[in-house]
Amino acid sequence: MTDTRDIAEATIAEPFPWPRQTFDPPEVYQWLREERPVTRVITKGGDPAWLVTRYDDVRAVLADPRVSADINNPGLPYMMPGAKEPSQAAGLSFVRMDPPDHTLYRRLLSKNFMVKRVEAMRPAIQKLVDDTIDAMLASSDHPVDLVQALALPVPSTVLSWILGVRETDRDFFNKATEQMFAMGDGTDPEAMKSALEGQASLYAYAAELAAERNAADDPGDDILGQLVKASQEGAITLKDVVSAGFLLTVAGHDTTASMIALGTLTLLQHPDQLAELRAKPELIPDAVEELLRYLTIVHLVITRVAAEDIEIGGVVIPAGEGIIPLNFSANRDDAHYPGADRFDIHRNARDHFAFGYGVHQCLGQPLARVELHVIFETLLRRIPTLRLAVPVEEVPFKSLAFINGVNELPVTW
Ligand code: HEM
Numbered sequence: 001m002t003d004t005r006d007i008a009e010a011t012i013a014e015p016f017p018w019p020r021q022t023f024d025p026p027e028v029y030q031w032l033r034e035e036r037p038v039t040r041v042i043t044k045g046g047d048p049a050w051l052v053t054r055y056d057d058v059r060a061v062l063a064d065p066r067v068s069a070d071i072n073n074p075g076l077p078y079m080m081p082g083a084k085e086p087s088q089a090a091g092l093s094f095v096r097m098d099p100p101d102h103t104l105y106r107r108l109l110s111k112n113f114m115v116k117r118v119e120a121m122r123p124a125i126q127k128l129v130d131d132t133i134d135a136m137l138a139s140s141d142h143p144v145d146l147v148q149a150l151a152l153p154v155p156s157t158v159l160s161w162i163l164g165v166r167e168t169d170r171d172f173f174n175k176a177t178e179q180m181f182a183m184g185d186g187t188d189p190e191a192m193k194s195a196l197e198g199q200a201s202l203y204a205y206a207a208e209l210a211a212e213r214n215a216a217d218d219p220g221d222d223i224l225g226q227l228v229k230a231s232q233e234g235a236i237t238l239k240d241v242v243s244a245g246f247l248l249t250v251a252g253h254d255t256t257a258s259m260i261a262l263g264t265l266t267l268l269q270h271p272d273q274l275a276e277l278r279a280k281p282e283l284i285p286d287a288v289e290e291l292l293r294y295l296t297i298v299h300l301v302i303t304r305v306a307a308e309d310i311e312i313g314g315v316v317i318p319a320g321e322g323i324i325p326l327n328f329s330a331n332r333d334d335a336h337y338p339g340a341d342r343f344d345i346h347r348n349a350r351d352h353f354a355f356g357y358g359v360h361q362c363l364g365q366p367l368a369r370v371e372l373h374v375i376f377e378t379l380l381r382r383i384p385t386l387r388l389a390v391p392v393e394e395v396p397f398k399s400l401a402f403i404n405g406v407n408e409l410p411v412t413w
Contacts, residue, residue, distance in 0.1 A: 015041075017044065017400060020400075022397045043079050050315070050322065052326060055335065055353075062357040064310060068307040076322060109244075112162060112226075143389030152257045159252050162222060162223055162367075166209075181254040182198075203246055224245055257405070259368070261405055262295050264411075265388070265395065268386070289352065291343075293337070293347075299326070302360075304325060327357075331354060
């Protein structure tokens with residue numbers, strides 16, 4: 001026990017975040033949930049913050065109106081050096097605002113993501129997935145990298161439809177988003193430089209599109225058009241339009257892509273459950289919830305600050321201090337999900353925090369769900385012999401990325 005404690009103490013003395021282990025969170029999360037559920041750490045960005053690790057406590061933090069996500073609050077913790085740069089932070093838009101400013105954006109955008117609206121897109125998404133899989137099957141190049149062949153192009157094309165990216169610019173949009181996300185764990189200066197260039201070109205592109213729509217007689221009905229109309233009515237500025245468009249790109253692209261690639265890998269690693277899903281595709285929605293819980297790919301993004309003194313798990317967090325409610329730890333809390341480290345498609349996991357919780361809960365989740373349902377159902381049906389082309393140990397996981405995933409997923413059939 002002393003050994004475990006010493007190892008845990010040594011880990012938590014290191015700047016946060018700590019590397020996750022492929023499919024699983026850092027081992028020390030379990031120790032923290034048991035021994036020190038609310039604990040102070042220093043981030044790699046040099047900021048002090050309280051880590052919250054238990055399911056009930058994470059929910060309490062995210063539901064508490066005394067907890068702020070406001071980027072202007074100096075106590076908001078940053079995980080990485082350089083993340084506070086205005087060029088980095090600007091695109092975070094309303095995910096780093098509090099009500100009522102935040103509420104305005106949710107009100108402007110929510111109709112685009114309502115279940116009914118998103119369900120109406122299902123046939124188009126199905127066709128896109130079928131066409132993409134046709135191209136994959138026709139390729140003579142084996143093995144195929146599932147990330148490039150399927151996981152990246154599907155979400156980025158869907159995003160370009162709803163945002164209103166010009167048909168002719170889709171290749172640029174796909175490449176720039178991909179470049180922006182290829183930053184690894186933030187420690188390789190070359191990769192960071194290239195990622196920042198990708199980010200700058202997307203930002204410039206969003207600004208160009210917004211200006212073009214603003215000058216048009218009718219800004220259009222897609223999300224960009226709706227935001228431009230809101231700016232013409234004085235609700236937000238044109239600069240806000242660009243930031244919000246950029247946030248949607250960042251939030252909706254790599255996230256869904258990572259779920260497709262890591263989700264496929266997870267299913268391939270559990271052949272019995274995969275066979276069951278193939279025989280009973282009606283289980284796919286439950287399996288997707290369990291994949292979301294088990295993988296919690298967006299695991300280092302949710303940061304908050306106490307706007308007043310608040311008590312969480314018996315600890316008083318003073319006003320002005322940073323909080324990191326660890327959704328990945330909450331989703332692996334045995335007290336809420338017995339045997340939480342086991343992947344089990346029969347678990348009723350819909351109350352997970354993979355999409356966050358509270359006012360900032362993922363706006364795009366109905367769309368992400370439809371994309372994931374269609375992709376997994378189609379992939380399992382159309383390529384029943386799909387398998388990994390390399391040993392799992394050789395799959396390059398992103399170890400410290402804010403959004404977990406794999407850089408490549410070589411598959412064959
Ligand atoms: C499987 C895919 C996805 C995952 C796991 C995911 C996860 C998350 C999480 C954890 C948050 C909460 C951040 C916080 O509380 O600070 C969030 C917020 C957000 N997500 Fe997603 N997301 C996904 C897909 C999408 C898609 C497809 C879109 C849109 C096209 C989207 C748009 C957003 C936006 C706009 C926010 C900010 C909401 C707000 O602050 O009110 N996400 N997402």
